[in-house]
Amino acid sequence: MFTEPELAERRPVWAALSELFLDVEPTDDGMRGVARALAASPYALEDLERILRREVFPVLWRNLFLVAGVWDGFDLERLEREIVRRRRRRWRWPFRPGWGVIEREWRELRRAVEAERREDGVSA
Numbered sequence: 001m002f003t004e005p006e007l008a009e010r011r012p013v014w015a016a017l018s019e020l021f022l023d024v025e026p027t028d029d030g031m032r033g034v035a036r037a038l039a040a041s042p043y044a045l046e047d048l049e050r051i052l053r054r055e056v057f058p059v060l061w062r063n064l065f066l067v068a069g070v071w072d073g074f075d076l077e078r079l080e081r082e083i084v085r086r087r088r089r090r091w092r093w094p095f096r097p098g099w100g101v102i103e104r105e106w107r108e109l110r111r112a113v114e115a116e117r118r119e120d121g122v123s124a
Helices: 004-021 028-039 045-065 076-088 099-120
Strands: none
Touching (some): 004 045, 004 076, 028 099, 045 099
């Protein structure tokens, strides 16, 4: 279960990572915004990837396969409720199609977060 301080720290991370699942081609400006939001978080890169893999991806992966998926932004309150609900369950389906697409975007995003943190003088 998440504490309220943990939720407060994670909400901007969840919102930023949800951008990877929109049914639009990511723009450079959009990805810079995501990188800035993640760089501003208190999480190490490994923790950010874990949040992506274990919290955001299991909720939003289906949008990668919809013909007319969500393109203008996810309902962040609903995203949070679903992440919290799934966190309570013990069993997790280990394989979900689409990780390869997100993994490629994550590698690029990870480099961008590292660059943002270097510019700000923060350790990645």
